[in-house]
Amino acid sequence: xxxxxxxxxxxxxxNAPGQEVRQHVGEIRLRGKEIPGKPVDFSxxxxxxxxxxxxxxxxxxxxxxxxxxxxxxxxxxxSSIRLDLAEKLTRFSGAAVSADKGLIITPGTQGALxxxxxxxxxxxxxxxxxEPDYFANRKxxxxxxGEVFPVQIxxxxxxxxxxxxxxxLEEAFKAGxxxxxxxxxxxxxxxxxxxxEIRAIAGLAQKYGATVIVDQLYSRLLYExxxxxxxxxxxxxPENVITIIGPSKLESISGYRLGVAFGSSRIIDxxxxxxxxxxxxxxxxxxxxxxxxxxxPTGWLDTRIALHKAIRDDLLKILRxxxxxxxxxxxxxxxxxxxxxxLAVTIQEFVKILRLQAGVTVTPGTxxxxxxxxxxxxxxxxxxxxxxxAIERAVKLIERYRK
Numbered sequence: 001x002x003x004x005x006x007x008x009x010x011x012x013x014x015n016a017p018g019q020e021v022r023q024h025v026g027e028i029r030l031r032g033k034e035i036p037g038k039p040v041d042f043s044x045x046x047x048x049x050x051x052x053x054x055x056x057x058x059x060x061x062x063x064x065x066x067x068x069x070x071x072x073x074x075x076x077x078x079s080s081i082r083l084d085l086a087e088k089l090t091r092f093s094g095a096a097v098s099a100d101k102g103l104i105i106t107p108g109t110q111g112a113l114x115x116x117x118x119x120x121x122x123x124x125x126x127x128x129x130x131e132p133d134y135f136a137n138r139k140x141x142x143x144x145x146g147e148v149f150p151v152q153i154x155x156x157x158x159x160x161x162x163x164x165x166x167x168x169l170e171e172a173f174k175a176g177x178x179x180x181x182x183x184x185x186x187x188x189x190x191x192x193x194x195x196x197e198i199r200a201i202a203g204l205a206q207k208y209g210a211t212v213i214v215d216q217l218y219s220r221l222l223y224e225x226x227x228x229x230x231x232x233x234x235x236x237x238p239e240n241v242i243t244i245i246g247p248s249k250l251e252s253i254s255g256y257r258l259g260v261a262f263g264s265s266r267i268i269d270x271x272x273x274x275x276x277x278x279x280x281x282x283x284x285x286x287x288x289x290x291x292x293x294x295x296x297p298t299g300w301l302d303t304r305i306a307l308h309k310a311i312r313d314d315l316l317k318i319l320r321x322x323x324x325x326x327x328x329x330x331x332x333x334x335x336x337x338x339x340x341x342x343l344a345v346t347i348q349e350f351v352k353i354l355r356l357q358a359g360v361t362v363t364p365g366t367x368x369x370x371x372x373x374x375x376x377x378x379x380x381x382x383x384x385x386x387x388x389x390a391i392e393r394a395v396k397l398i399e400r401y402r403k
Contacts, residue, residue, distance in 0.1 A: 010142045012367075028349050030357060031400050039359035040390035045249060045334060045381030050304065052253045053292040060256065063288030071284035076272045077105030081287050088294040089262055093243065095232040101265040104272055105282045105290070109217050109246040109259035111275075114140060116213050116242050116261055119270035120179050121146040128172040130164065130182045132189060132337065132368035132375075134215060137181050149177050150369065153186065155328055156339065161194035162186060169201070173208040180205060183215040184231070185222075188337040188368055188377035190330025192222070195229045202234030211240045211267070218333035220301065221250040223309050226331045232263060239264045247293040249334060249381070250304060256286040308334055311380045311387055318391045322398055334381040337365070339374050342403040347373050350401060358393035 040046075063070040070078065079099070086099035097103055106112040113136060121127060123145040129137045131150045141148050149172040154163035162184075169180070180201065184193045193201070205212050214231045222228060232241050242263040248254035259282070261271060275281065312329075315336060319327050324341030343350055347364045354360040365375030380387060 007143055007145070011139050028345070028352060028356075030353065032357075034356075035358045035393045035396055037359055037389050037393050038386045039361075040382055040386050041361040042378035042380075042382065042387075042390070043361050043363050045252070045254070045379050046383060047252055047254060049383045050252045050307070050381065053247070053251050053289075053296055054300070056253050056256070056289045056292045059288045059291050060285055063285040066288075070288055073281055073284055073287060075276045075281050076103070076268070077282060078284075078287050081105065081290055085260060085290060085293075086262075089245070089260070092294065093230045093232055095230060095238075097262045098265065102268055103260065103262040104268050104275070105287055106259040106261060106271075106275065107279050107282050108248060108254070108257045109215065109244050110136065111257070111279065111282070112244045112246070112259040112261040112271075113137070113213075113215065115271040115274050115278075116244065116267065117141060117144055117146075117181070118274050119267050120211055120213070120242075125179065126172070126175065126177040128169060128177045128180045130186070132186070132365070132372055133181075134183050134187045135363075135367040137183075141181070146179075149175065151180075153189070153191070155186065155189040155191050155337075156326055159328065161197055162189075162191040164193065164197050164201075166197070166200050166204070170204055173204055173210055177210065178208070179211045179213065181213045181215075183217070184228075185218045185330075185332035187215075187218070187333060188335045188363075188365075189328060190218075190333045190335050190337070191328065192226055192228060192331045195227075198229040198231055199234055202231060202236040205240060206236050209237075209240070211242070211264075212236070213242045213244065215244045217244065217246055217249055219245065221305060221308065221334065222332045223305065223312070223330070228332075239266055242267050247290070250301075250308075251293060251296075253289060256289050257283060258286055258290060260290075307384075308381060311382065311384050312336070314384070314388050315378075315380055315391050318388065318395060322395055325398070334379050335377055336380055337368075337375055337377050339365075340376070340398055342374070343398070343401045344403045345401055347376065350397075351376060353401065354394055354397060358390070358397055360390045360394050362394070 082099040121144040246259035327338040365372030
């Protein structure tokens with residue numbers, strides 16, 4: 001296999017949102033009949049279930065009417081929009097954000113992740129990633145020909161902290177890792193790293209001169225009064241930290257494809273150069289929508305979180321009725337990552353069975369680490385009633401295919 005073919009063979013997209021219909025079903029021996037019900041795609045949030053931030057469409061239209069002024073911004077984003085964002089993100093994170101040197105607007109947080117890794121990883125570089133964690137982390141490191149060092153979190157073994165293996169992380173740094181990449185809150189487990197864990201990550205990175213990229217996409221969607229510790233406020237060299245965040249999830253404006261990265265001016269400069277040859281800029285008209293972010297009406301955020309919590313709790317109740325199933329209560333975000341009992345089929349087969357026999361789409365755990373062969377991820381940001389009925393159908397199939 002050529003180097004190019006090998007590189008692209010590691011970027012599997014069969015289980016990406018919207019790609020499931022392209023899966024090869026194969027000869028799966030189905031048991032019983034289909035279970036009727038409204039199809040639910042838990043591989044991503046339902047943007048029809050939750051309306052976008054009030055006023056977002058108006059801002060988009062205003063951006064269109066401004067024409068070329070809005071369409072052709074600087075590669076890193078419109079200056080007035082970056083200035084507004086820098087002020088908001090400084091208040092939110094507690095760390096000073098420079099609109100001129102330390103911030104870039106990207107085509108979604110996925111775009112920010114691609115640019116950040118592309119700006120920090122060269123062939124042979126050693127990169128530590130968490131398992132389980134967002135599936136693109138591993139794939140992007142491999143695409144840029146970096147060497148992956150997995151670090152585990154024991155998310156089911158505790159309820160007090162995320163469960164990061166700090167000893168394993170330090171061993172990775174000792175082995176030459178100079179970049180650590182993780183999401184907080186964790187995707188898929190929904191756990192928040194404790195203040196002690198964040199301080200330890202910062203301390204280790206500072207000790208070994210490592211760079212840290214932290215994906216904070218769900219850092220506003222916190223349950224039960226949970227607190228959040230921003231890595232960028234810790235005792236760590238500011239030029240060694242990149243924070244990624246965006247309004248696509250809790251705020252339901254994913255269709256505008258907007259993301260933001262802030263932090264190291266050196267890395268942001270590289271990200272802008274890479275963006276200039278990949279996509280030029282985040283969609284110009286869409287950038288105007290960022291004016292509504294962190295400026296939602298009073299009470300809007302609390303209501304949105306309460307609605308997600310209600311869905312979370314109802315789905316947890318159903319899942320926990322299954323003998324042998326383990327699932328941690330998510331402290332943040334919109335994901336559940338249950339470990340299911342042993343089945344007579346593989347997790348890849350069961351994911352296809354769920355879609356074929358119950359109209360339920362989930363993401364297999366193996367996307368988040370090869371050894372998560374007994375888990376799947378679901379995004380609970382759905383129509384409440386439809387989500388409940390879909391999980392009830394999924395539970396029936398777990399019992400039907402139990403070993």
